[in-house]
Amino acid sequence: MEQDNNSSLTEPQEVFTPIxxxxxxxxxxxxxxxxxxxxKERFWMWVGVIIIYFIVSLIISTILGFIPLIGPIISPFITTVLATGLIAIAHQQYETQRMDVDNLFFGFYNKRYLSIMGAxxxxxxILLFGIILAVIISGAAMMDVIYAASSDYSEEIIAEMMADNTSGFTLFIIIIAIFGTISTAAYWFVPALVLVNGYKALPAVKASLSAVKxxxxxxxxxxxxxxxxxxxSIxxxxxxxxxxIPLSYTAMYGSYRDVFYHHNVGNQGNNGGIGGNGGNGTISLNKTAESNIGKLVS
Structure with a gap:
């Protein structure tokens, strides 16, 4: 987008920071x-993109579902790479105010899918380890209840067993919640860091955990x-x-843009916040910073 010299002095500049x-x-x-x-800037475009995403995801899952054993394991990894395309589209819109639907498949370019799948x-x-740990610690109590529920035990006995094992169930949920949170934190910023900044899997996970922390x-x-x-919305x-659903991805991209970019560079001193207010302002969609995505916005 062309801008005159005066606008380039007043509009926010944004520079990626690995910290x-x-x-x-x-x-x-x-x-x-x-x-x-x-x-809201491209309302109907986003509706169309998310419909295409659902259709392609369904096709991928259906095809891989016919492959015994390996198919169901590979399917979530493939659809995860596809989902990162929504982040790519959000980034293109943010930088150029354009949206190219073919960027939905950007995660498969230049072997980026390897880093995305790895992360x-x-x-x-992380989540699997949490589930195993939860089962080891409190699984005995849960198995008793599950066995009773699958047998001919009366509802009163099952309810009594559940009441007697409340602590076990509570501990199970707490462990799953903790490791589920860590798992989410490990992947939160990964798509943008991989697609936009070329991070590999492990550095992206480390950066994501650090950002969430x-x-x-x-x-x-x-x-x-x-x-x-x-x-x-349901x-x-x-x-x-x-x-x-697209909002969850664009907002996730917004978090990446806010956390991993310095805003108003040169006008805010060492503040680091948006609009010179330590992060309490708003991010403009009109930018003068150079794009960091190369071919994505070309």
Whole structure:
């Protein structure tokens, strides 16, 4: 996008930094706000993109489903790479205000899929370890209840057994929640870091964990608000998901843009915040910074 010299002096410049920035509790709201700004600028385009994404995902899952053993294992890895294309489209829109649907497959270019799959595998292994640990620690109590439920035990006996094993169930849920959170944190920023900045799997996971660690409050509010929005969107026959699902990806991209970029460079001193307010301002969609995505916006 062409800009005159005066606009280049006033509009925000953004420079990627490998050191994640702490954005505070308000970050979660701001990330969703940026995500919604991207959606509403190209509303019908995003609806079309998410429909195409669903159709392609269904085709991939169906085809791989016919392959015994290996197919169901490979399927989530392939669809995960496809999902990163939504991040690529969000990035292209943010940088150029254009949207090319073929960027939905950008994750498969230049062997980026290897890093994405590797990072996804690490995230999955973290969750799997948590499940195994939870089963080892509290599995005996749960197995007793499961066995009773699958047998001819009366409902009163099953309820009594569940009451007697409340601590076991609680511990199981807590362990799963902890490792589920770590698993999510390990993958949160990975798609953007791999697609935009060329990170490999392990460095991307480390950077993602580091970013989440210093933005726990913002991440907490982000997921609480996003969960609420997703639940509400299901009410009108699930049609709202056509907006809220792409919103979850554009907002995730917004979090990456906020956390891994310095904003208003040269005008904010060492503040590091958006608009010179330590991260309490807003991100403009009109940028003068050079693109970091190479072929993605070419």
């Amino acid at each position: 994640p920035q702490a954005r505070g509790a308000s970050g979660g709201v701001r990330w969703l706000g940026l995500g919604w700004d991207l959606i 996804y595998g690490i995230s999955f292994l 210093i933005n726990l409050a913002g991440g907490f509010f982000f997921f609480i608000l996003l969960l609420f929005i997703l639940v509400v 009410i009108p026959f699930g049609l709202g998901l056509l907006i809220t």
